[in-house]
Amino acid sequence: MIRQTNTMNAVEVSHLVKTYGKKKEVLALDDISLVVGQGELFGIIGPDGAGKTSLFRILTTLLLADSGRASVDGYEVVKQYKEIRNWVGYMPGKFSLYPDLSVAENLNFFATIFNTTVKKNFDLIRDIYVQIEPFQHRRAGKLSGGMKQKLALSCTLIHRPSVLFLDEPTTGVDAVSRKEFWEMLKRLKQQGITILVSTPYMDEAGLCDRVALMQNGSILSINTPQRVVSEFRNELIAAKSQKMLQLLEALKGYEGTENAYPFGEYHHVVMKKGFGMNGLKSYIDKVSAIPVDMVATEPDIEDCFIALMKDE
């Protein structure tokens, strides 16, 4: 088989609706539309239950939507599902390899199932696989979490998919492995593979070409990370004190506070239009005796998402 090259968008989704339950009482996807271009690294960010997995399963032909249309590589997900299954790579959220098979056996198995050999596409996975190669005779069940993830990615990539769907690949993986994982994704992008990746970690959004923010089955915004940040117009203040809990209560009590939330070792305070740091500072000094450090700060993507989610 020769893979068709087409100039269409890698993924097109329009007005997708998906409900669960006998009476369709659970709305998982509420009129979702998005387009992912060829070779794009597209992130879908959202908390648990936002509908990310449902969207991925519809796109990988595993679920049927109630209404709306979707296509992957120009193929329609319902009627042409067999074509899609030949060419996409899908790594589900709880990707489990066969724990009683060794690393090499797992890889060979998946290569054969996808009508290819490890040798043929080894260049694609070399960077990833060299890290687990020393353990190639170890059973997959005995690998560490990060190692498993690398092996899973190798197995997903072994047939050189045109579009890669990664459902929360970094959930439950340590910080170092997460960073490595994203570096791998960047390298794969350079090979021309379109990647859709979902994650509940907002800090990972900045690593994507474009991100869609999902909540309760709807997409709140689709934009490049830079644009998301630049659209944040309010003044943002970071505040810190000895008693963080009381401070948060105090910050929320100010009339000029749009939103206040813990952010790392600080609390971030989004100011309403026309209010500023000086007003906030004198208010806090008045209501509580705790000494407070305050500094104006630049929003990052997480602040923007929190603001977007609050608007909903």
Added chain:
Amino acid sequence: MKQFIAFVKKEFIHIWRDRQTLLILLGMPIVQIVIFGFALTNEVKNAKIAILDQSKDAATASLITELASSRYFEIEKELSSYQQIETEFHKGKIKMAVVLPSRFQEDLLHFNKASVQLIADASDPNVANTLTNYATAIIMDYQKRITQDRQLPYTIHTEMRMLYNPQQKGAFNFVPGVMAMVLLLVCTMMTAITIVKEKEMGTMEIMLVSPMKPIMVVVAKAFPYLVLSLVNITSILLLSRFVLGVPINGSLFLLVVESILFTMVSLSLGLLVSTSAESQQTAMFISLVALLLPTIMLSGFMFPLENMPLPLRVVSNLIPAKWYYNIVKSVMIKGLPFQAVWKETLILAGMMVFLLVLAIRKFKIRLS
């Protein structure tokens, strides 16, 4: 085809590396044959009995010797009074008491008539029945011998011949039953579990989003259990032939072919269970309760179907094991040719096609 081979290879690795399950799968038929062959038997041997001989003459002495020398009875105690009988039964050691009245020989010789009382512990009715039958047979034998040289006016002599199983060995009955049970258990339960396991682990999701056809996944999953079943059939046949002495009277080839047919029926059943079960526990529960129990009870292997009420007899026709059990009995024990079992074979083949088509149609190409 390459995909198929890779998948089957993977399945074999799963089975091979799970040593405990493998041991159970291959050991189960052996254990069952041994248990049924040596422990669970309804033949009664060396039953302990008590004798109350109130006559103590030559006739009673020789009758008692007859009883004692048979392999069915062992004389536990000679009693001296009628009251003792009850006490002996209360102790629970004896299963039967034989009462020979006084003047036994005299009555026999002068009135041409004497009676023997058999008192059996009928708390287990089957054993009581068997024992009184044995004892009656021995007494009749004895009577025949002493009347041999006399001409009696009218006698009806019954002559029995036990065809196909002259020694009435229980093994002739349970070997076919165990074969049906083991094949059903291995094929249905294991196939159902192994497919559901793949669903539970989430690997089924990946298999679906692959060029592999669902039907190929299903067949590849079932195939290793077909092979395993052949191993089990072989070990059962070898054990029953050389350890239990059950002959294979008919064609071995026919027997194996029929067994493969039944194996495929069981595999299809397993596939069907797997399409509706969402967890390994459910799969196991359905296989055990909904399949194994009816197989044991309604295949005619444990309880004769002829005695069951009509509704149960009708239901028993739906149990594949019933037909297979009949086939094995006919071919293995009676030594009948294919012509004698073509109807059962056809029914099994029909069941297989029906179940397989249903399983494949119900197999989900998507997640829900």
